[in-house]
Amino acid sequence: MSDTSTDEPVLIAGAGPVGMTTALALHARGVDATILEAESADRDRSGSRAIYVHGSTLRTLERVHPGLGKRLVDDGVVWPTRHTRWRGKQVFRRTYDSPGGDGEIPHFTSIPQEWTEEYMHEALDEAGVEIHWEAEVESVETTADGVHVETADGREWEGEYLVGADGGGSTVRKEIGAEFEGSQSENSFIIADVEEVEEDPYPCERLFHYDDPAADGRNVMLVPFTGGWRLDIQCLPDDDPEELSSDERMREFVSSVMGERYADNVTWVSSYKFLQVMADTFVDDNRRVLLAGEAAHLLAPFGARGMNSGIADADEAASAISVAVDARTEAVARDEVELYAARREKAAQYNLEAAGQALEYLQGDHPVPVLRKEVAASLADQFEVAGEYLDDAPYGPHGTPPIVSTGNY
Ligand SMILES: Cc1cc2nc3c(=O)[nH]c(=O)nc-3n(C[C@H](O)[C@H](O)[C@H](O)COP(=O)(O)OP(=O)(O)OC[C@H]3O[C@@H](n4cnc5c(N)ncnc54)[C@H](O)[C@@H]3O)c2cc1C
Structure with a gap:
């Protein structure tokens, strides 16, 4: 007999930024969820991780929990100046008198991930979403009707859907038989x-x-x-x-x-050494488990696509599940989950290529890009565009995935 500890229809593995955003985005759509987190409530989440939060991510957070995006803006930094040097000499410098973006949400903000997570945590408290700490997901079984999860503390959980937001080492990913494919950066x-x-x-x-x-x-x-x-x-x-x-x-x-x-x-x-990988599928065969964030893809940080794209995954997963839980036919419910996979796999592919371009630019030794940098540096005094190229290129292309999406990344 299972000791099922929740009545919520959706289980979420992981209380990182992606799992917490998934819960907020579900709550905003009227769907209750519960989070199972492996670590304890007093864990230390300090350390170098995401700082750069794109405007589209801030807008998503503001939409799913009014005040959350603006709080990150109020407490973050928008640096006004881009500056690039080449072997000790300035080749580009530009200062902006406005933070860009629209309305109260600027183009970006820069804030430690630890703070972002703390604010998300407080938003979950306000929304009444529960995090079950020290509940490490160990096994996942799915049927056409739902998901059965066992946690390391011996408890068993039933849900209609499970979102695997349990990070790069995701147990959920392994349990549904998905595998990471991709490469690793050469230099450290x-x-x-x-x-x-x-x-x-x-x-x-x-x-x-x-x-x-x-x-x-x-x-x-x-x-x-x-x-x-x-x-x-x-x-x-x-x-x-x-x-x-x-x-x-x-x-x-x-x-x-x-x-x-x-x-x-x-x-x-x-x-x-950065991994550039994505899961070969973002959903299970029964279309009851959706992978999101680093459980689904790991990206080199140049261009700041990791957490930003994970938050876009979270919002899209919540959107798909909110339709699927109310669907009158199983086929419609399956379609929603498959659409999630199609869109977010395409987005991950695009983000991988973009982060890969930045990595290649930074550490590749192909003579053409190496020469291009040298030429741009030698012309930067006369032509601002040459300096701007050097300033821009380390972050890869600025584009967002070519899909209609609630978040951009
Ligand atoms: C140096 C560096 C700089 C970065 N800079 C940026 C940046 O500027 N902008 C950006 O967008 N991204 C950046 N990133 C990436 C960003 O930090 C990650 O993309 C983000 O943390 C991923 O969030 P997540 O919720 O998917 O996974 P995680 O943050 O890893 O969270 C996963 C959660 O799941 C829990 N968990 C694990 N296993 C289980 C289990 N079996 N059961 C239950 N819970 C489990 C973990 O304890 C954790 O709480 C950077 C990363 C690094 C390393």
Whole structure:
């Protein structure tokens, strides 16, 4: 006999940004859901993850929980200046006098993912959505009528639908037999968070520095967010990322790139080789399980498509499920879930290609793009467009997936 602990029609695995947005987007559509989260309520979610939140994501969050998008805007940073340097010399700098976007939602905001998650969590409390902590999903079985889930604490759960938002190592993905396909970046990247100083802060601008002499010729990116800076150093092919990310080396990097006053302010360092993968299917055979966010795809962070596209998945999954739960025929319910898969698989494919272009631009050694960068740098003094190319290219194309979507990514 199962100890079923909820009457909600929809189960969500994972209380990351994607699982929480799914629950909010379902609630906004009048569908109740419950979240099963592996970790405990007092977990620590600090660390270098998403900071760049696109305007379309802010609009989605504002739509599903009025006030949430604006709260991220109020507490985030919109840097006014884009700045690019080439081997110590400025090649592009532009300052905007408006944050862009429409109405109260700017073009983007920059805020630590930990804060975004905290605000989502508070929104769930307001909406009365429950998170079951320490409820790690271990097994998933589906039939034509619904889903049966077992969690590590011995409980069993029944739902009409399950959204797998349980991150890159997703158990739900494995349980439905889906597999990641794709590639990994060649070089490593070191990513550090650096706390802001009170006196003489670094100018509030997004900086990309090609072959920065202060980092022994490595590419360096600096991005402000509320309370600090994201420092991103691209390793050279022969670098040992562990040695480079040691406390002592990070002190040296931060001092020479940002100034001595930042030397003791590193709060987090990690090194990555980025995966560029997506699941071979986003839904199970019975069309009762929908994968969303990093359970469905992992993207290199250039262009900031990871959490942003995961939140678009969440909104679309909620839209599909809200129709499917009320459908009068099984075929219509299946169609909704299949449409979700078709749209979000296409979006993931597009986002993978876009993030892949940025990766290729940053670490590829094909002579044509290498020469193009050199030529652009040599022309940047006379032609602003050459400097703008260098400023833009590290983030990949700006386009959004070519599908009609509630969120853009
Ligand atoms: C350095 C870095 C910078 C980034 N910058 C950006 C950026 O600027 N913009 C952007 O859009 N994205 C960015 N990203 C990506 C972003 O952090 C991720 O896309 C985002 O966290 C994915 O959210 P998610 O909810 O899918 O997964 P996660 O955040 O991984 O959440 C998954 C949740 O599921 C839980 N879980 C796991 N297994 C189970 C289980 N079996 N049962 C129940 N619960 C489970 C986990 O504990 C967790 O709470 C960045 C990532 C990195 C590493």
